[in-house]
Amino acid sequence: MDELISSLVPPKQQAHAQRLLDDPGSRNLIRQQLSRLAEDDAGLVPQKSFSWILCKLSTFGAEETDTFRIYQAFLSQLHQLGQLCRLLSGDGADCKVDSPAAIANRITIGLGLFYEQAARLHQRRAAPSPHFYQQMAINCFAVTGYKTIATQLPEWLEFLRTNFMLPGPEFNHKKHKGHEDRTGIGTAD
Secondary structure, eight states: OHHHHHHHSOGGGHHHHHHHHHSTTTHHHHHHHHHHHHHTOTTTTTTSOSHHHHHHHHTTOOOHHHHHHHHHHHHHHHTTHHHHHHHHHTOOOSOOOOOHHHHHHHHHHHHHHHHHHHHHHHHHHOOOOHHHHHHHHHHHHHHTTOHHHHHHHHHHHHHHHHHOOOOSGGGOTTOSTTOSOSSSSOOOO
16 A cells, blocks of 8 residues: 555655554555556556555445455456466366455456456356356355445445456457357356
């Protein structure tokens, strides 16, 4: 978070912003403000900092524990985005059984970033519907103790869809020959 403050907040206000961030009562508000400032600084995000993700998630308005859980899900999937795209597109022939927490992470971020592709796979290839995956994620959050996220998951997914857009060319789903769609919520063919 320090890198966001030093990049986005004027030098004379940085110490004050850091004190607000350290205060549990104002932490969420300062994150929300940093999110708004980060939106105006296109060079900052996401190449130079992942803290902006937490700031952006804070604008959802959930409890800090729930926000951190979604942040954890996001980060756990971010470094595996290429693998996630392959698994979700049906290229992952060697799927393994994961814990409910890992499944909740994968589905939440998968649907949050690739909902339209999941819907297309459902229509074109008879893959399970996005609603099926959403219900599975709800159940996984519930059994792992995150009942509030479970009840608010549709809102979280909508929030992710509208606030986190992937860049274009490097995520081009048609660049691999022989595959019509590379980014959906499917299983191995």
